[in-house]
Amino acid sequence: MAFMSPCHSMRRLREVVSVVLQTTKHGGKLLQRDESTLILTNYNVMNMHALDIIREQFPHSEINIQAEPSSSSGYVVIFVLNDQANFFYSSACFQMSCLVLITMSMLFHQSVYSVFFTGFI
Secondary structure, X not given: OOOOOHHHHHHHHXXXXXXXXXXXXXXXXXXXXXXXXXXXXXXXXXXXXXXXXXXHHOXXXXXXXXXXXXXXXXXXXXXXXXXXHHHHHHHHHHHHHHHHHHHHXXXXXXXXXXXXXXXXX
């Protein structure tokens, strides 16, 4: 999936959730808490297969079901969009740091080895 702006990603998430869970048919209310969080309340017919379909469309997202007495269903479904760019950069940064540390370690050991053994020649 190509990188999308947070606004576009949230709009797409709202559309996919609405279509897959058929909120117009089964009820439910979608509330956007912030730029990365969408909350489904008052939805009485939860289908775990439908949540799997949403998860496939948004692999970097989190979907949590939590008890909520103020919802007529007794629970809410919370969809959180994780920032794909930050995920990529943090992973790439970690991998690059590991490579730099390994390289520096090898160079250090090589220089200690050469200083130690050249002193005996």
